[in-house]
Amino acid sequence: MADAHSESTKPTLSLDDLRERIDQLDSKLVELLNDRAKLVVEVGKYKRGTGVPIYAPHREQAVLQKVLDASRGPLPASAIEAIWRELMSGSFALELPLRIGYLGPAGSFSHQAASKQFGSSVSFEDLRDIRAVFNEVARGHCNYGLVPIENSIGGGIVETLDAFLDVGREIEIYAEVQIAIHHNLLANCEPKDVKRIHSKPEVFAQCRHWLGAQYPGAELIAAASSARAVQTAKAEEMLEPGRGSAAIGSHLAGQLYGVNLLFETIEDDPNNITRFFVISKEAAQPSGDDKTSMMFTTQDKPGALVEVLQVYERAGINLTHIDKRPSGRENWTYTFFVDAVGHREEKKIIDAITEIKTHCKDVTVLGSYPRSKRIL
Numbered sequence: 001m002a003d004a005h006s007e008s009t010k011p012t013l014s015l016d017d018l019r020e021r022i023d024q025l026d027s028k029l030v031e032l033l034n035d036r037a038k039l040v041v042e043v044g045k046y047k048r049g050t051g052v053p054i055y056a057p058h059r060e061q062a063v064l065q066k067v068l069d070a071s072r073g074p075l076p077a078s079a080i081e082a083i084w085r086e087l088m089s090g091s092f093a094l095e096l097p098l099r100i101g102y103l104g105p106a107g108s109f110s111h112q113a114a115s116k117q118f119g120s121s122v123s124f125e126d127l128r129d130i131r132a133v134f135n136e137v138a139r140g141h142c143n144y145g146l147v148p149i150e151n152s153i154g155g156g157i158v159e160t161l162d163a164f165l166d167v168g169r170e171i172e173i174y175a176e177v178q179i180a181i182h183h184n185l186l187a188n189c190e191p192k193d194v195k196r197i198h199s200k201p202e203v204f205a206q207c208r209h210w211l212g213a214q215y216p217g218a219e220l221i222a223a224a225s226s227a228r229a230v231q232t233a234k235a236e237e238m239l240e241p242g243r244g245s246a247a248i249g250s251h252l253a254g255q256l257y258g259v260n261l262l263f264e265t266i267e268d269d270p271n272n273i274t275r276f277f278v279i280s281k282e283a284a285q286p287s288g289d290d291k292t293s294m295m296f297t298t299q300d301k302p303g304a305l306v307e308v309l310q311v312y313e314r315a316g317i318n319l320t321h322i323d324k325r326p327s328g329r330e331n332w333t334y335t336f337f338v339d340a341v342g343h344r345e346e347k348k349i350i351d352a353i354t355e356i357k358t359h360c361k362d363v364t365v366l367g368s369y370p371r372s373k374r375i376l
């Protein structure tokens, strides 16, 4: 790919000529985009007429892969992907406006994941807790919901697993989204004046070394969410200038609440990723590279879990995630959550589930969905 920053070749056209060429291409581009949009309007009529779900993650993966394969640069793949995600977000507005629920307040990492996945042409609803995201999707108030399931450093998200235990039978996992989590120090005072830092305790733990080196004497104050912490830091500095209030949160929270970015990517491990599920009342179609999530409660006998795991082993099914929670029915009985590679319409998954049922008190398939290939 040509190096866009290479100085060795001088531009062949004047600046005015270059801009005129850009204007001409923009006119063609907007015409092409609207030609695409006219086809999307037809897809919308088809979908509304037949009840086919509006959001099609398997198709989005295929569209993204095609355009990335077709691109010869110099535009980076990340820019192509961001443009097409926003294009497909525009398609929702043409087909059927979508409402997406997430764990608020606005500026949370769930909000960031929802914005990256669904773009800016959908409406978002910030909800007070993870259970509310499940409830709003189950009662049809939100078309889709975004819930965190696992962080690469902190592990499984207990509230989400427990919500699946309670209402997992009414909800389908529809897509998987991974986002890189970067922490930032935000404040409306000078860096040297920071004395109090608000955030979630888990966030402080993820930035421990950086905080120890940069702000060993600062008071660390626990907040319910990092977005709430940014709101508090802003309010404190407004009420009492010079108090030195800061927060650790997302870029988005800083922009939304008008708090300046002092330092970015302050986490100790830059490879910090959170996996989210998009939940829905509809089932997702196979994409050719899918995962199936299920939960099961084993029988109360020695080796019950081993028997289940051996079913996957014999079938050659790869498990990418396993977690457990107390079943909520009887003390010391557990419900296990697994993500298996394959779609529930594939024969080997159907056969494995049939056999697993003979070893368990109950088995619930929580959904099959395209395996997320990119970290947003």
Ligand SMILES: O=C(O)C(=O)C[C@]1(C(=O)O)C=C[C@@H](O)C=C1
Binding pocket: 040, 043, 044, 054, 055, 056, 057, 059, 060, 063, 087, 088, 091, 092, 095
């Ligand atoms: O192909 C579809 O099903 C569409 O609705 C079109 C489209 C797109 O713009 O390409 C838009 C939204 C879907 O999630 C997937 C693709």
